[in-house]
């Protein structure tokens with residue numbers, strides 16, 4: 416490029432000068448609000464599962480102790496990752512989520528995890544009840560997002576598949 420007098424050269428100390436407005440998201444307002452509506456309960460339920468899963472992990476006793484104790488930690492790890500995935504889908508569409516502990520406690524049904532030491536069968540039944548509450552929210556999300564945002568629906572479908580697999584791993588400890 417030949418530079419002649421009068422050409423404006425970019426100032427390397429100033430960075431790129433933005434001449435266009437960048438939208439918060441490429442998605443629509445309807446997709447964003449629907450995603451927030453249906454994925455927020457999923458995030459809260461999964462965050463609760465990370466806490467109540469640890470409660471169960473610490474206090475389980477009895478049959479299959481090591482297997483149940485260790486798998487509950489795997490479940491906690493998965494629940495945290497899925498909560499992150501669902502929350503970041505909402506945020507990617509430009510909306511916030513209130514997932515503070517108080518909010519989680521207000522919105523999520525009481526856990527089935529016992530308060531103290533408990534036999535593994537009781538612990539497993541309690542955590543499966545918690546999982547089923549999240550699965551119900553995921554089913555509502557899959558249904559509700561079908562018309563509004565297929566990408567968010569895909570997030571819900573993926574999480575549901577993983578959670579159902581973990582439910583199977585837990586249930587198999589007590590299955591006849």
Ligand SMILES: [Fe+2]
Pocket residue numbers: 472488
């Ligand atoms: Fe541990």
